Amino acid sequence: MPEHPANEGSLCPKGNAALEIVYNEDRLLxxxxxxxxxxxxxxxxxxxxxxxxxxGRAIKNSGPDFVGFLSSSKCTNExxxxxxxxxxxxxxxxxxxxxxxxxxxxxxxxxxxLGAAGMTNPIPDLAxxxxxxxxxxxxxxxxxxxxxxxxxxxxxxxxxxxxxxRLTHTAWLADLFLQLKPGTDVALLNAMMKVIIxxxxxxxxxxxxxxxxxxxxxxxxxxxxxxxxxxxxxxPAVDIIRAARxxxxxxxxAILYSMxxxxxxxxxxxxxxxxxxxxxxxxxGKEGAGVLxxxxxNNVQGACDMGALAExxxxxxxxxDPETAKFFGQAWxxxxxxxxxxxxxxxxxxxxxxxxxxxxxxxGEDPANSDPWSSHVKDCLENLDFLVVQDIFMTATAQLxxxxxxxxxxxxxxxxxxxxxxxxxxxxxxxxxxxxxxSDLEIVNKVANSMGLKFDYPDATSVxxxxxxxxxxxxxxxxERLGIGGLIWPCPSTDHPGTPILHSAGFKLQDGRALxxxxxxxxxxxxTWTEYPLILTTGRISVHFNAGSMTRRxxxxxxxxxxxFVEINPGDAAPMKIEDGDSxxxxxxxxxxxxxxxxxxxxxxxxxxMPFHYPGTNFLTTDARDxxxxxxxxKVAACKISRRD
Amino acid sequence: MMRVYVDIxxxxxxxxxxxxxxxxxxxxxxxxxxxxxxxxSVPLFCHHCEEAACTMACYSGALAKDGERTSxxxxxxxxxxxxxxxxxxxxVWTDKLAHKCDLCAPNExxxxxxxxxxxxxxxxxxxxxxxxRARAGRATILGxxx
Amino acid sequence: xxxxxxNKCLGCFACSNICPNQFxxxxxxxxxRRTVRWAKCKEECDICVEFCPAxxxxxxxxxxxxxxxxxxxxxLVPCEVCGKGFATExxxxxxxxxxxxxxxxxxxxxxxxGICPFCRRELEAETASKQIVQSRRF
Numbered sequence: 001m002p003e004h005p006a007n008e009g010s011l012c013p014k015g016n017a018a019l020e021i022v023y024n025e026d027r028l029l030x031x032x033x034x035x036x037x038x039x040x041x042x043x044x045x046x047x048x049x050x051x052x053x054x055x056g057r058a059i060k061n062s063g064p065d066f067v068g069f070l071s072s073s074k075c076t077n078e079x080x081x082x083x084x085x086x087x088x089x090x091x092x093x094x095x096x097x098x099x100x101x102x103x104x105x106x107x108x109x110x111x112x113x114l115g116a117a118g119m120t121n122p123i124p125d126l127a128x129x130x131x132x133x134x135x136x137x138x139x140x141x142x143x144x145x146x147x148x149x150x151x152x153x154x155x156x157x158x159x160x161x162x163x164x165x166r167l168t169h170t171a172w173l174a175d176l177f178l179q180l181k182p183g184t185d186v187a188l189l190n191a192m193m194k195v196i197i198x199x200x201x202x203x204x205x206x207x208x209x210x211x212x213x214x215x216x217x218x219x220x221x222x223x224x225x226x227x228x229x230x231x232x233x234x235x236p237a238v239d240i241i242r243a244a245r246x247x248x249x250x251x252x253x254a255i256l257y258s259m260x261x262x263x264x265x266x267x268x269x270x271x272x273x274x275x276x277x278x279x280x281x282x283x284x285g286k287e288g289a290g291v292l293x294x295x296x297x298n299n300v301q302g303a304c305d306m307g308a309l310a311e312x313x314x315x316x317x318x319x320x321d322p323e324t325a326k327f328f329g330q331a332w333x334x335x336x337x338x339x340x341x342x343x344x345x346x347x348x349x350x351x352x353x354x355x356x357x358x359x360x361x362x363x364g365e366d367p368a369n370s371d372p373w374s375s376h377v378k379d380c381l382e383n384l385d386f387l388v389v390q391d392i393f394m395t396a397t398a399q400l401x402x403x404x405x406x407x408x409x410x411x412x413x414x415x416x417x418x419x420x421x422x423x424x425x426x427x428x429x430x431x432x433x434x435x436x437x438x439s440d441l442e443i444v445n446k447v448a449n450s451m452g453l454k455f456d457y458p459d460a461t462s463v464x465x466x467x468x469x470x471x472x473x474x475x476x477x478x479x480e481r482l483g484i485g486g487l488i489w490p491c492p493s494t495d496h497p498g499t500p501i502l503h504s505a506g507f508k509l510q511d512g513r514a515l516x517x518x519x520x521x522x523x524x525x526x527x528t529w530t531e532y533p534l535i536l537t538t539g540r541i542s543v544h545f546n547a548g549s550m551t552r553r554x555x556x557x558x559x560x561x562x563x564x565f566v567e568i569n570p571g572d573a574a575p576m577k578i579e580d581g582d583s584x585x586x587x588x589x590x591x592x593x594x595x596x597x598x599x600x601x602x603x604x605x606x607x608x609x610m611p612f613h614y615p616g617t618n619f620l621t622t623d624a625r626d627x628x629x630x631x632x633x634x635k636v637a638a639c640k641i642s643r644r645d
Numbered sequence: 646m647m648r649v650y651v652d653i654x655x656x657x658x659x660x661x662x663x664x665x666x667x668x669x670x671x672x673x674x675x676x677x678x679x680x681x682x683x684x685x686s687v688p689l690f691c692h693h694c695e696e697a698a699c700t701m702a703c704y705s706g707a708l709a710k711d712g713e714r715t716s717x718x719x720x721x722x723x724x725x726x727x728x729x730x731x732x733x734x735x736x737v738w739t740d741k742l743a744h745k746c747d748l749c750a751p752n753e754x755x756x757x758x759x760x761x762x763x764x765x766x767x768x769x770x771x772x773x774x775x776x777x778r779a780r781a782g783r784a785t786i787l788g789x790x791x
Numbered sequence: 792x793x794x795x796x797x798n799k800c801l802g803c804f805a806c807s808n809i810c811p812n813q814f815x816x817x818x819x820x821x822x823x824r825r826t827v828r829w830a831k832c833k834e835e836c837d838i839c840v841e842f843c844p845a846x847x848x849x850x851x852x853x854x855x856x857x858x859x860x861x862x863x864x865x866x867l868v869p870c871e872v873c874g875k876g877f878a879t880e881x882x883x884x885x886x887x888x889x890x891x892x893x894x895x896x897x898x899x900x901x902x903x904x905g906i907c908p909f910c911r912r913e914l915e916a917e918t919a920s921k922q923i924v925q926s927r928r929f
Contacts, residue, residue: 002759010762016664140657144762147657151764155779167929169658172684177929542659556664602683653920679916684927687916698890704844723842724808725801730878730886733897734915735908741808 005485006123006421012144013543013557020554021409026393028406029435039404044436044446050403051361052450054386055090058359064091064338068348068357071097071308072364072440073300076415077424077474078463079440080299080306081314082455083363086448089334093319093342094357096310097303098365099295100345102259104629105267106293107304111316113275113515114284114291115508118301121254121290122421122488122500127152128288131250133161133243135274136185136260140169141542143294143420146256147173153288159250161243163188163235164260165537166567166609167602176243179604180233182537183264183524183636189273190221190521191229192244193280197221201248203282210506211279213516220518232521234604248281252288258296259539263634267626269519276516284514285504295420296546298410302418305471305489310342315471331470344630346371346623353380361447362389363440364407368396369547370612372621372632373590390443395549396615406437413439415460416482418489421500424477425486524636525624528606532588532638534572535607536620539635544613551613564614566595568641571605573597576643583644586610588637591619594644608641648693649748649755650773654780655765658686662757662766666690666746669756673744675736676757688757688766691715691736691746699745702731707743717745792853793839795829795861799847802827802865802879806839806848815839822875826864831857844885870907872914877907 002009031047032039042050058066069087071080080097087095099107103117110117126132126149139146150173154160162174165182180188196202197218207214226237233240247253255278261270275291283289295301307314317324318341325337343351349371351357360381371377381387381400389401398404412433418424433439438446441460448455457463467474473490481487481494488498506512528535543560544551551557566586568578578584580599585592586608593616603609610617612634624633660678667674676690697715700708707721708728722742729739737745748768749755758766767773793814802825807815812834818826837850867876868883886904887895897903898918903911 007762009759010764011661011665011760012762013659013661013664016661016668016760019668140763141659144657144659144661147655147763151655154783155776157783167683167927169686171929172657172927174929179929543664556667560660560663600683651919653923677912679912681913681916681920682924684924685920687919689912689915696891696894698894701891701894702886702889705842723805723844725803725805725842725844727803727844727882727885727889729908730882730904731890732908733894733903733911735911737908 001484003484006419006423007145008148010145010148013560014545014551017551017554017556020556021550022411024393024553026553027434027437028392028394028404029437030406031436032404034402047403047405048446048450051388051405051447054388054402055359055361056451058385059090062358065093065342066356066358067092068094068343068351068360069096070345070348070360070362070365070367071095071303073097073099073297073303074364075299075303075440076413076417076427076460077299077302077306077467078415078460079444080303080308081463081467082441082444082448082457084306084308084314085332086444086453086455088328088337089332089448089453090451091338093338093340094310094348095308095342096345096348097300097308098297098345098370099300099304099309100630101263101370101632101634103262103293103295103300104344104631105262105271105626107309107312108629109268109271110275110291110293113272113279113517114503115514116502117293117304117316118422118502119290119292119294119420120284120502121287121292122423124149125287125290125501126150126254127156129153129252129254130158130288131161131246131253132158132256133163133247133253134170134256135163136262136270137256137258137294138164138168138170138539139256139258139294140173142258142296142540144542146294159246161246165603165607169542176239176246178235178239178243180235182535182607183266184233184521185261185270186266186273186519186521187224187229187232188235188240189277190224191226191240192247193217193277194221194224195226195241195244196248196280199245201245202280206282206284207280210513211516212513213518214280217276217280217516217518220520224521247277252286253281253283254288254290254292256292256294258294260635263631264636265525265624265626265633266522267631268628269522272517272519275514276518279514279516285501287501290501293420298419299417301420301422302416302424305418305474306467310344314467315473328470346625346630346632349377349380352384355383358384359386360384360388362387362397364391366395366397366547366549368400369549369615369618372618372623372634374615374618375591376623390440392437393549393553405443406435407443408433408437408439412437413441415441416464416477422488423486424474424482424489426479426482525633526622526636526638528638532640534639534641536586536588536637536639537607537609537635538612538617538621539609540613541611544611546613548613564593564595564610564616565598566641567598567600567603567609569601569603569605569607570599572608573599576641578641578643584641585644586620586639586641588620588622588639590622593617593619608639648768649690649746649758650767650770651688652765652767652773652776653685653687655763655776656686656688657763657765659762661760661762662688665756665760669749670744673738673740675738675745677736689734689736692734693748698731698733699728699737702727714748714750717743717747792832792834792851792857793829794849794851794857796847797861797863799845800827800863801845801847801881801885802863803844803882805842805844809838809842811836811838822867822877824864824866824876825879826862829861831859868905870910871905872910873907875907
């Protein structure tokens, strides 16, 4: 589709391998139930009976808050909307999605500081940037499409700054590379802001007109001299100063960030720092500028917009606001919707272990592979009285279920998806669902009805119509208006063209001002020590996607990256007599796994890296969380490595 | 000029070209991305050389020059593998029979060029030249400093 | 039946690829050795004769005295860079005889024939990206 505004017809390797996944022989084709370790195929009727009995029993014996729902950031907006409606209509406050593991700090932090959580500027707009600051993102491998726009920006003279503990493929694009220690982003950003303030490179007019809180920030960053930040981060002071000047002086600077910023116990602080930097330099609301959280799943933005989150209802109305319950109660015809925020995805795991959750309905999520500390997750899920998993493959999580429901893939159903640019697009059904799989929309309808609710949605458009009426930013997004390129929200009416660039006319917050929220640096939760002397950081590589349940089933992708590996600096490998290709054991307090050593100078001594696409990496990661956003600190753990022989 | 040009400066080593090439050629792809010293990546495929060594080694006439293109006719291939050994750049592959970049003929634009997310590939010499010039110009503006 | 002149055989496997009745089998110990085996056949087809690049095969009248199986093995010549065996000596000799001498050397004057295809690609990638690699050593 060369006419598509974001990718112009190009694809990353995962997109090119998509059909190997849709047509994979492992596709779940029939509902199944488990007894012991045996799986038997059952009819849909029987499956629905078991599901309504399993969830119903937990509700009856313990209460609706003893049931947890995980919605899928891969499913359509319509499906996400229905899943959160199902949960809340049954009286449960516990509905969440895997954004909890990735951009929850952005959802929380950006809603608070900027009044909206999503990329402020669209992807093609990057070509208009004069300074692209990429921090905590390996977009060359994980958001490959963005590279073409950054190259175009560079062709017209833009400079690129990359901050990452690893010298990634993204760092190849950099003019200035800041190789910081994992978890020290606030120190770096605060120091940059101090330089900008001291050298009077701030945008005074913007600050006084459109923000509040600047004076507190000046005080808060005062101690963060470049020298102090250099000590904390390992980045030379001269580079910190140079980066600050580059970013502040350019007429249009964009900050792109992803998991390197969010997946920390200081995730929300990190996000707010990023916003602070953009705000004091006035790099908001204009072309080529902005704060761009790069979201990973095809519909994680939409899943959040649709309120499949513990702290938000559709349209980001707060779940602990009584007005929200009233509004949706009226719309849905339910006398009293549950008030207050529910358990987040990460808290649901703990709750399952502690008996505070008796049953779970998991759609298109794989916590047994994606959550940190896998052994603990497995114990917790096994402790549930009833678990139903709806997915396209028998994932590690599905293996633990009592009932498995076969879902249709993207090619076999229709609906809208919202990309990272806030771009809502309609996707048509290309083929019929395989086997007896059904679209998640159809399944959720049936589950709801089997539990006594009246869900009467014959198709995605009927749900979209309801979304139009209840989510103001989606009000004008109707099927007829969704051509190639879709519509970018907010789109508050059917004659509104959409809003590619946010905040160009002020912020949707109290008195129209963005909030500058100063933060202090605090180190990551887990420290290295003699027993575990190396920092383990985790991430992704180009040919695989997340926990790998899809991409590890694609022959084309697997032949390019078949094995779990650990990147280790030669300085760390040599004393342990580890050579490139050796099989090694990596351990943390939580577990051990085997990996192939990749000796490389892309990581500094003291830091090792493992991709989490293969089971094993998450045996090791910590479940220490950001206090507010509840996201685990996937990016920092203390580990040790040894040769296997 | 009849080949796919690579702007190594733009290549991000994502390997999408490999997967796409394989997909449109029935599972036999003929582009290979090599990463050098963890600092750069280079997709390698048939150069469609003017003096093509593979055509000299091929005794069956399967490989031959066709204007600027080095063309390959599967029905003449004997699977001897001499072409694979004759290619100075190692970009003729054999899987019993030979296969190599065919510029996705008869399509106007090779699939790898269409799919590359970073716009690193081009079969248009003018475009490749323009990008090289832009890069040189940029280096001059920024004083060659990094 | 087919007569084999093992002295002429290059070890290319073309005949084994083409024999419609699978009388010609082969074995490759990756990186080390190639073996071709011709089982005595009573056929009158001469596809393998036509396909053999070395003209090592001929169609001759059937003879009882010819052995039931003829076998020839080749040690694979190690690549000058990575050391893995990648081709028979006879195949490389044939390449050196068919390609003009001036084409057998790369831009640095190094002969590439004794280097395996994988390493040839690595070398090309290295040469092509040398400057860029340097500029990315931050």
